Amino acid sequence: MSMTLLEATGLRRHYQVRAGRGPFGAKAVLRAVDGVSLSLKPGRTLGLVGESGCGKSTTGKLVLGFIPPTAGTVRYRGTDMPPAGTPAWRALRPRMQMVYQDPLGALDRRLPVGVQIMEPLAIHGAKSPAEQRDRAAGVMAAVGLQMHQFDRYPHELSGGQRQRVVLARALMTEPDLLVCDEPISALDVSIQAQVVNLLLDLQDQMGIAYLFISHDLKVVRQVSHEVAVMYLGRIVEQGEAEDLFARPLHPYTRALVSAIPVLGPRRERLLLQGDPPNPVDVPSGCSFHTRCPFATAACRAETPALRTLPDGRQVACHRVEEPALQVAA
Amino acid sequence: MLLFTASRALRAALTILFVMTFAFVVLRLSGDPALLIMSVDAPPEAIKAFREAWGLERPIWEQYLSYIGHAFTGDFGKSMRDGRPAIDLVMERVPATLAITLPALALKVGLGIPAGVYAALHRNSFADRMTMAVSVAGFTMPSFVLALLLVLLFSVNLGWLPASGADSPTYAILPIITLGASGAAIMARFTRSAMLEVLGQPYIRAASAKGVEWRRVISHHALPNAAIPTVTIIGFMIGSLVAGAVVVESVFAWPGIGRLLVSAVANRDLAVVQAILMVIATWMVLANFTVDMAYGWLDPRVRGTAAAH
């Protein structure tokens, strides 16, 4: 089955900000997301990587219809996403859920976790309390929680257990889509693998599609079928996960991959100069040209489109096919 | 910096306009202003003259504009008690109020800040607990109770100081102590918590790690940062000097604005009340403006420079 579960086209999200302070501060536009298109098939995982401020979290919220896009559309199973807060939007929630970076923040610390796990069913009111409880017991077992934890409060659980609670709550309505926003970043190293394995197992068993947002390239590679790399609100490269990290083409992806410290032998490193530009003041042309070691005049003038190469890889770079660039790599 | 100043000045002007509008709306809501201000037994032709002068027959927005116009020239009408312009009555009381509130402010700052800093630096020590105990007492003791206790002790029992009036500088001593003591308590408490907050910041530990000796960490790293929130509370104290003096001036029969306000409220002398309201609002706004400027000077983060992200 190759029907598309989720299709986002030309998503933009701009914010009005003041560059200075006070009512006289000059207005500026912060382009958090600036023309992102992506699609996701059932049971597949799309990884979204990038550094802080690249718009990956905003993309996650746009895809769920949680915040309205400035431009662009999101279609779920072929129908347009209704505006947030409307009954139609709410009715769609059981189909798509979110997993958060900070599970303690995403849980209500004054309610026992069991009550919170059952809440989606209570909201969409389909089942009797007894049925809700049965379902909760099943889901808790699936995510590796024990029934005696049903009456615990979030602060009485460890970070890994809390993330399991958040997952259990998300799974109650048997969604097709989970948007995971940095789901393991706040966890201790020895706990991260538990949650990664759990996510993979759940996908196997339930056929859920994931939009997996993270700054951690290693983890994204571990869980994703396909990976998109974002820089300043745009996707600069997208491709099959193992291939993308083994053979990054866009200079930014190459720098990012080479910047990740690894245990094995040291690799050649493409060290970028300076900081990423302020998203309020995105450079003209290719937004990466200010830090790109291969930038030319054309890069400064013209924004490269995301093109599909013969091997299926998508890259937004003017020079990606030039031999000079291949040699320099 | 210029933009910062301009935006604060605009805010100050807006607040004053807000207060005027407040007075206008409340006055209209409360009945016929002419009757309220002139009192019911005023001669009908005087009321008519008043209505014409204030344009009470005209549409409400015209009345509003004319009211604002009058208010800006300091014309709030005449006091119904002695027929003098209200604003004159108020302005002649200003020196008396300042004579007790300014020394009291010095007392609050001079006593409260060192006590608060000391308490924070010697946290959980006996001195800290004592400072906090005194400060809680100062916070919970109403000024009129403190005033009366001081009178009971120093005037009635010991006979050292006069209890009420304003015949010589010694009459100012008890009002100043009353005003200063509770303010100093609040100041100490606030300074202590500001200081503790700063001492917990990473840059304090980083300064120590750099090898800076502890005394210098306090004087050059902690105090300038703790000063920022402290200035807010000083500004608020300056702004509410007059308000704080209302009760104390009444207890000690001190001829300042506060006492005038109380008698004006009791007699419903609305022209005087309005004039005082505006004087206090202007004072408050000036104080806030000064604090904002001091803030900009103390805290580079609010100076409004275009920051790198």
Next chain:
Amino acid sequence: MTAPLVEVTGLTVDFERDGRSSRAVDGVDLAIAPGEALGIVGESGSGKSVTWLAALGLLPARARVGGSVRIDKQQLIGAAPKVLEGVRGKRIAMIFQDPSSCLNPVHRIGWQLVEALKLHRGLDGAAAEAATLRLLDQVGIADARRRLGDFPHQLSGGLNQRVMIAMALAGEPDLLIADEPTTALDATIQAQILALLASIRRDTGMALVLISHDLGVVAENVNRVAVMYAGRLVEEAMGQDLFGAARHPYTQGLLAALPTLTGPRRRLAAIPGTVPEPGKAPPGCAFAPRCPLAEPRCQSEPPPVRHVGLMHRAACHLQIDVGVSAWNLPRAAE
């Protein structure tokens, strides 16, 4: 091995709260040779940062510190404030995780650098300014003269960490302790900062203690690695030995739990359970409740730190052979 520059012996740290005390560091022994780079790896609550804050006397008053930390025979634990102030920044400098909140927000960058220079080199006026510019240049800050007048909030996290490093260099220390220096920074900026630290070490011969939760960061930047868990040192070895032939089940578990950037994807080996809360470590080996090989004595007796190879120490009752992983043994299969 040459005479150590810094020697930590039997260091303990207890935090008191509400009359109860909890042990954050429990008998840590470490030695750092001049010019050496030592990595310290551990999860939150492992005591890896507290160890060094205790050494420099930077912990709050409710911490009780025992044991010994010496730099060239000079005892630091219990030393007078004057002695400690002479060591901090001058002999041992320290940089922290969140550079933007470690710089004083109300002082200009230049002022803060000059303060350090005046303190450690007695420089003033024009000489201090020249030295400041040199330092900023050394840490790779372009346009140094303009940056002197900036406040920390005007700089990015990466630039602020460079300033912190410049400040640490002001005292020309023998040892720099970098406590998670890149955790708050993005990957590309992290690479810049780590490269900078490496080049400074090449130029100055300064020793480095790099504290991190990221095994990759440590692997790429130090010679020797110590692994801490729940306030204790569990394993210590040269980098290639530790990452190639770890002998402690915890270290082995950490390595097996780590996804890779190259090679085929395999299922991660997850360490079950959770990190014990500070002060709630079990009486025996702190890792026993999560260890696939734990025996009864592991629950009751703390394991001794034993030499298991050349410059390789591990704190485990079971002497696991080279090349054997606790996580591949049949008993670990659940």
Next chain:
Amino acid sequence: MAVRDALPAPLPTSGLSVIARRIARLPFAVSLATLWLALMVVVALGADLLLPYSITAFDLKARLSPPLFFGGTFAHPLGTDELGRDVLSRLIMSIRMSLLIALFGTLIAATLGTLLGILAAHFRRFVETLILMAIDFQASMPFMIIALSVLAFFGNSLPLFIGLMGFHSWERYARITRGLTLAANEQGYASAVRQLGAGPGRIYGRHVLPNIASTLIVSMTLTFPEIILLESGLSFLGLGVQPPLTSLGNMVGYGREYITRAPWIMLAPATVIVLTTLSISLLGDWVRDKLDPTLR
């Protein structure tokens, strides 16, 4: 996947033993404060039963009689005033009146402020700007002055006076509620529940309000004594509670005339004011420390 978790020992379930242990751990000062407040509540609730005399009953034979132990009698344990009215009786009625005003004032301020805060956080944009402007205005004028002008313009009546007290510090609740609600809406639990498909009623009623309740209650321990002080200050000046009703400030104001001859008229209510505000502040500080350990 098996997860072996160290299970924390189950908490003791007997409610009574928990309460007993909590009381044993109360600091001495806090216990005293709690006792005093309990006494005040009993007095306020049972005023009609406790009253030895009517507050307007004159006893002209016993004018200005001193309290017990200062030469007085059991007939008037706290002495009498110029007209021979029993100070204890007046004090009991005053406590009821002052606590009543402070209670209603606090409730009005908390309700109004919380509501406005939630509205601001929910609707954002224009509604929020308007509410923020009102907060700024309220915070930039000393409330004493606002209160005095309103009293001057509208005259005085008890319902108006109580309503006026309710306007004191509403902006504190509005500010806290808006801040916490925004935080919860941005990335916290409220956002998570909204993503589950919950409507505003469930989000605010079941999640946000219970979560911020403790902060609001701590704020009420600040507002309550402030309103007692404000009310007694205004009543002291003769601008608050009007005779024949009586409040603590009112009594002090009246007793001030007799400060040389009969200081007890003024000292009795003054002591009650100070002890009550002090007790609430102590209790509030203690509760705040317990609720938020980071403040210590």
